[in-house]
Amino acid sequence: MILAADPLLVDGIDLTVALIVLLKAGVAFAMLLVSVMLVIWFERKLISDMQNRIGPAMAGPWGILQTLADGIKLFFKEDLLPTRADRVVFRLAPYLSIIPAFVAFAIIPVGGDFTNGGDGTVSMFGRSTLLQVADPPVGVLFFLALSSIAVYGVMLAGWSLGSKYPLLGSVRASAQMISYEAALGLAIATVFLTSGSLSTHEIVVGQSATTWNVLATGIVPFGIFLIAGTAELNRPPFDLVEAEQELVGGFHTEYSSIRFALFFLSEFMNMITMSAIAVTLFLGGPAGPIVTQRLAWVWPLLWFFLKVMAFLFTFVWLRATLPRFRYDQLMDLGWKVLIPAALGWFLLIATLDTARDLGWPTLPVVVVGVLALWGGAALLSGAVRKARAERLEEAEAHRDERADSTVGHGEA
Amino acid sequence: MEVAVFTLGAVIVLSGGLGVLLARNPVHAALFLVQTLFGVAVLFVLLEATFLAAVQVMVYAGAIVILFLFVIMLLGVDRADDLGIEPIAGQRPMAAVVGVSLAGLLATVLLVAVDGLTGARGGTPLGDAGDNTRRLGEALFTDMVFAVELTAILLTVAVVGAVALARRLSGPMQPLPVVAIAESDDQPTEADDEPAGATGEDS
Numbered sequence: 001m002i003l004a005a006d007p008l009l010v011d012g013i014d015l016t017v018a019l020i021v022l023l024k025a026g027v028a029f030a031m032l033l034v035s036v037m038l039v040i041w042f043e044r045k046l047i048s049d050m051q052n053r054i055g056p057a058m059a060g061p062w063g064i065l066q067t068l069a070d071g072i073k074l075f076f077k078e079d080l081l082p083t084r085a086d087r088v089v090f091r092l093a094p095y096l097s098i099i100p101a102f103v104a105f106a107i108i109p110v111g112g113d114f115t116n117g118g119d120g121t122v123s124m125f126g127r128s129t130l131l132q133v134a135d136p137p138v139g140v141l142f143f144l145a146l147s148s149i150a151v152y153g154v155m156l157a158g159w160s161l162g163s164k165y166p167l168l169g170s171v172r173a174s175a176q177m178i179s180y181e182a183a184l185g186l187a188i189a190t191v192f193l194t195s196g197s198l199s200t201h202e203i204v205v206g207q208s209a210t211t212w213n214v215l216a217t218g219i220v221p222f223g224i225f226l227i228a229g230t231a232e233l234n235r236p237p238f239d240l241v242e243a244e245q246e247l248v249g250g251f252h253t254e255y256s257s258i259r260f261a262l263f264f265l266s267e268f269m270n271m272i273t274m275s276a277i278a279v280t281l282f283l284g285g286p287a288g289p290i291v292t293q294r295l296a297w298v299w300p301l302l303w304f305f306l307k308v309m310a311f312l313f314t315f316v317w318l319r320a321t322l323p324r325f326r327y328d329q330l331m332d333l334g335w336k337v338l339i340p341a342a343l344g345w346f347l348l349i350a351t352l353d354t355a356r357d358l359g360w361p362t363l364p365v366v367v368v369g370v371l372a373l374w375g376g377a378a379l380l381s382g383a384v385r386k387a388r389a390e391r392l393e394e395a396e397a398h399r400d401e402r403a404d405s406t407v408g409h410g411e412a
Numbered sequence: 413m414e415v416a417v418f419t420l421g422a423v424i425v426l427s428g429g430l431g432v433l434l435a436r437n438p439v440h441a442a443l444f445l446v447q448t449l450f451g452v453a454v455l456f457v458l459l460e461a462t463f464l465a466a467v468q469v470m471v472y473a474g475a476i477v478i479l480f481l482f483v484i485m486l487l488g489v490d491r492a493d494d495l496g497i498e499p500i501a502g503q504r505p506m507a508a509v510v511g512v513s514l515a516g517l518l519a520t521v522l523l524v525a526v527d528g529l530t531g532a533r534g535g536t537p538l539g540d541a542g543d544n545t546r547r548l549g550e551a552l553f554t555d556m557v558f559a560v561e562l563t564a565i566l567l568t569v570a571v572v573g574a575v576a577l578a579r580r581l582s583g584p585m586q587p588l589p590v591v592a593i594a595e596s597d598d599q600p601t602e603a604d605d606e607p608a609g610a611t612g613e614d615s
Contacts, residue, residue: 137545138466138545141463141466148478152478156439159439159481159485171482198545
């Protein structure tokens with residue numbers, strides 16, 4: 001019913017189909033865990049290189065097993081329960097973080113031949129199926145819904161500890177995530193407009209038929225998506241959530257042992273999912289040239305992997321390069337720059353789309369559209385500036401008044 | 413299958429609703445509310461209204477209850493000690509009246525339905541699961557465009573009103589933080605000018 005887009009499920013469900021679905025889910029789960037392990041190692045190693053130090057080097061070749069060692073160590077540590085903690089919520093919060101992180105990856109098409117009008121189906125045990133765990137018709141909305149659930153994990157973790165640093169961290173985190181979700185959603189909406197579908201599979205098919213969405217939507221939404229995505233992940237330069245200098249560790253300060261590991265895991269898993277979503281929405285998913293006919297199914301997987309790696313590299317690179325934002329800068333960027341920009345661009349793309357349907361010439365429409373948007377932006381920023389100037393004046397007048405009265409006192 | 417999913421959804425919704433009523437801690441009550449909203453989303457999926465299901469989770473669970481939690485956390489109402497206070501006079505009797513009449517209305521609809529309960533779908537279906545986003549959009553922006561626009565105006569009014577109320581117009585306004593930084597540059601000269609003024613204020 002809800003998964004009917006997958007050719008596997010159209011002709012009814014028998015044992016083979018059920019097993020294939022289970023296999024896909026199992027493989028996705030296992031690969032996600034392994035890749036989290038490798039991504040943590042990758043980040044530490046890369047950031048060490050950028051900071052001119054060695055990084056993990058002892059466990060396994062090039063320290064590649066460092067994460068495994070850390071994980072095992074965390075498993076055997078004592079699980080602390082702060083006395084003032086709300087027990088139920090304390091135990092619930094890590095799962096509210098990790099489960100959306102796992103489930104969100106289910107909608108990502110990771111492979112399949114999309115070249116020459118291919119629809120990305122592969123054959124597996126004699127059935128044709130998509131290389132994604134699920135293809136719900138609401139596709140990317142499913143991802144957005146899950147990312148709004150993930151806010152609960154962070155928020156409740158901070159609250160349940162009954163301690164002030166985690167509470168401050170979690171309030172910051174949830175405010176940040178909600179603010180940037182709007183910009184993220186608007187950037188994604190532009191993709192919906194261009195692709196005409198919400199389903200990740202159809203978005204990828206649409207891109208292989210024409211051009212990648214990063215160009216079709218005109219770079220801007222891609223940039224907004226990247227910035228808002230970084231903020232949504234609470235990664236540097238938007239990591240106010242766990243600013244060590246101010247908040248110790250942020251929302252997970254008092255978590256230890258396996259519960260802390262779950263938060264850590266979900267953070268990196270979200271990073272992988274966000275990269276994969278970016279690849280799916282803007283860079284054509286697993287699309288790419290198939291070079292050899294033998295093992296042809298490997299190539300889409302390889303392209304997908306390389307594209308995701310490019311994003312993961314960017315996230316680490318940002319962390320090594322940029323200093324942290326201040327809270328007011330963060331809110332200014334989110335509400336006053338990204339959301340208006342995303343909204344304006346969305347309107348422009350919608351206008352162009354309508355103009356194409358009505359057969360209007362493109363250039364005048366673009367000029368008029370840009371002028372109208374620019375006029376709107378000018379009005380808005382003018383109003384903001386005027387309000388600011390008025391407040392300044394008022395404050396100034398108030399200060400003069402106080403100065404006058406005190407001077408008067410002095411003379412008397 | 414359908415019955416099983418419906419039963420599951422109904423159990424989620426009802427237990428969540430009971431939890432909202434019975435939880436002593438406002439945060440727990442908010443969490444039970446999220447559970448109820450999830451259950452409703454499950455029922456939406458069962459009705460092949462997948463778009464509504466996703467939006468239900470995004471808007472209600474993802475935004476509205478988060479705002480509830482914000483208020484609970486920031487105002488520190490995390491103990492059940494203010495249950496005895498009635499913020500609006502006569503709120504409880506009114507709530508009882510409204511609740512009973514709503515229950516009565518629902519019961520009437522169920523009991524006095526023309527053909528009894530058929531189990532068949534009412535109204536026109538909004539297309540199948542894959543198509544209902546488009547159909548919903550078309551319905552909202554053609555037949556119901558006035559209702560949509562009125563709702564938009566209502567929300568805008570609410571936002572403007574909230575901003576106006578939050579700015580607390582009593583007393584002179586404080587300068588913005590940016591202004592405060594700019595001011596601190598010329599602070600020393602000012603202090604030099606009026607040291608007497610500062611002491612005068614103290615006396």
